[in-house]
Amino acid sequence: MAIxxxxxxxxxxxxxxxFQALDDGYKRLVAVWHRRxxxxxxxxxxxxxxxxxxxxxxFYLFPTYSQGRKIIWDGMDRTGFPFxxxxxxQFIESKNSTELKVxxxxxxxxxxxxxxxxxxxxxxxxxxxxxxxYSIQDPRGWEFIRPILRENGGWAAFNYTxxxxxxxxxxYQMALANKNWWAEKLTVDDTxxxxxxxxxxxxxxGMDEAMIEQEFYCSFEAAIQGAYYAQQxxxxxxxxxxxxxxxxxxxAVDTWxxxxxxxxxxxxxxxxxxxxxxxxxxxxxxxxxxxxxxxxLQEKNYLYGKHMAPHDIRVRELGTGKSRLEQADALGVxxxxxxxxxxxxxxEAVRNLLDICWFDEQSTTRGVEALDQYxxxxxxxxxxxxxxxxxxxxxxxxDAFRVLATAHNFGSRxxxxxxxxxxxxxxxxxxx
Numbered sequence: 001m002a003i004x005x006x007x008x009x010x011x012x013x014x015x016x017x018x019f020q021a022l023d024d025g026y027k028r029l030v031a032v033w034h035r036r037x038x039x040x041x042x043x044x045x046x047x048x049x050x051x052x053x054x055x056x057x058x059f060y061l062f063p064t065y066s067q068g069r070k071i072i073w074d075g076m077d078r079t080g081f082p083f084x085x086x087x088x089x090q091f092i093e094s095k096n097s098t099e100l101k102v103x104x105x106x107x108x109x110x111x112x113x114x115x116x117x118x119x120x121x122x123x124x125x126x127x128x129x130x131x132x133x134y135s136i137q138d139p140r141g142w143e144f145i146r147p148i149l150r151e152n153g154g155w156a157a158f159n160y161t162x163x164x165x166x167x168x169x170x171x172y173q174m175a176l177a178n179k180n181w182w183a184e185k186l187t188v189d190d191t192x193x194x195x196x197x198x199x200x201x202x203x204x205x206g207m208d209e210a211m212i213e214q215e216f217y218c219s220f221e222a223a224i225q226g227a228y229y230a231q232q233x234x235x236x237x238x239x240x241x242x243x244x245x246x247x248x249x250x251x252a253v254d255t256w257x258x259x260x261x262x263x264x265x266x267x268x269x270x271x272x273x274x275x276x277x278x279x280x281x282x283x284x285x286x287x288x289x290x291x292x293x294x295x296x297l298q299e300k301n302y303l304y305g306k307h308m309a310p311h312d313i314r315v316r317e318l319g320t321g322k323s324r325l326e327q328a329d330a331l332g333v334x335x336x337x338x339x340x341x342x343x344x345x346x347x348e349a350v351r352n353l354l355d356i357c358w359f360d361e362q363s364t365t366r367g368v369e370a371l372d373q374y375x376x377x378x379x380x381x382x383x384x385x386x387x388x389x390x391x392x393x394x395x396x397x398x399d400a401f402r403v404l405a406t407a408h409n410f411g412s413r414x415x416x417x418x419x420x421x422x423x424x425x426x427x428x429x430x431x432x
Contacts, residue, residue: 005052006045007088008081014191015042021182022046022155029157030175030183032168035215037191039159041077043130045086046157051108052091056127056154058110059145063137063392065100065114071132072112073100115141116393119287127154135160135168136373138393139366162220164227166369169220187217206384226376226385228347228398232354233372242368245278245360247271252305253280255297256407257335258400259313259324260286265293266396268367268404269302277408279359282367284396290324294331307333308407310399311340338407343389349405350398370397 011019015038021029033039047058062068072083084102087110093103100112113121115137129145131137142156149156160168175183188194199216203209213219223230236242247253248271256268265288269281283296297304313325313335328335341349359368370393377390389395 003088003090005049005088007048007086009041009045009086011042011045012038012191012193014186017184018042018157019046019049022050022157024182026180026182027149027153027155028175028178028181029155030172030181031157031159032162032172032183032185032218033159034187034191034193034218035161037186037193040071040075040132041083043132043157043159044072044083047110047128047130048086050128050155051104051110052106054127055107056109057124058108058128059113059121059124059126060110060130060132061113061115061137061141061145062132063114064116065112067133068112068114069100073097118144124148125152127152129154129156131156131158131160133160134158134171135163135166136392139167139369140393161215162218162222163214163373164222164224165220166224166373172220185218189217224373224375226378226390227372228374228376228389229351229354229371232351233368236354236357236359241358242361243358244362245280245358247280247302248273248278250303253302254305255307256400256404257307257309258396258403259309260396264393264396266367266400267293267296268364268397268400269300270404270408275356277353277357279357279364279367281360282364282397284366290327290331290333294328294333297333307335308338308403309335310338310403313337336407338403341406343402344387346402346406347389350402353405353408367397367401370394371401374398 018029018031019042031039031043044060047060051058060068060072062071075083077083087102087104091104091106093105095102102110104110115131118138118141125148126145127149129149131142134142142158145156148154158168158171162168172183172185175181188199194216199212202216203212207215208225210222211225214222214225223234227233251271251273254270254272256270258264258266260266264284264286266284267282268279269283271278271280281300281302285292285296309325309328313328314323314337316323325335325337354371374394374397375390376385377388378385389398
């Protein structure tokens, strides 16, 4: 019996252009399609087709591992057909439900990956990648993958609905202007998949108008729903306070931290300049211990003032019996500890502080984007935002900025570095 690939899938007319683009030689594809346009069903079948054409490893990347499991590994389409059944069973050699990996008899491998833990695929060599819901993924996932695909001639496809002027918007704008990229934006008016009555039903059931514009009409201008600092960051941009913010000589650089264990550690670098707070730098890394961050402080060679850590730096580790506060002190980094406040109070403190913040557009790009997108978690079943923040790639920068907002006090000290301390601070890289 002959098997046709794509298997158990006939693309709708508007979905065919995606397949044709890869056939036409495009190696980079961007599909900004509205909700329920069949983005993942189309790209799942495109990826499976390619697995039979060229043996290799293929990744389907989601914002999180659990999201990938729910949508693809355990997921079904609206008719109840499992997504994984688009891979013909007679060609499957093995399945690994822990690693979310399917191995084919021809040697190709299909694997679902969460970009929230991109380090798990270090050393791999994918030749085809789908970035699903890219606009809410950690953009470092693509930065990690792109040189691999460049070297092996692989391809990448991105699907998403807009989330404001974030990295998804930037990628789409770049793709439109780049002859080597294929890009397409499809709204419900283009596909006719949903009628006006369908949209009205969503509206009457409580969907916010801005979300309708975002999800069904692919508007990049709609505010990011549930974003905590949308209003404040809009004002920052309106006031042109994301710009070149040079380091002021003779003014202390303070640091504000979110310390991760298995997660990322994030650091904001600031200077108090009159009644302005200059955000001059941002650094984030994962999988490293305190010695790494002490070295980063030294390499940046700023004239440091105070280093402020969250309250949990005092917690003692079971293995060493020492707190990270003690470990940092042994490395020469003397932390002050921020007060422990409710998350809600910290968020309100950030909103108030943002009115006096100026961000360096080059060195704080990732941190600013995180503040833009830091948002409430969403209850899909009840179609409401919860009162708790969504924990994703934006959380680290946002948590560190909350330390800044809750512990910052303009009147707490002189902002200019005393001359008698300048030489010592420059040599050591920090002060107690």
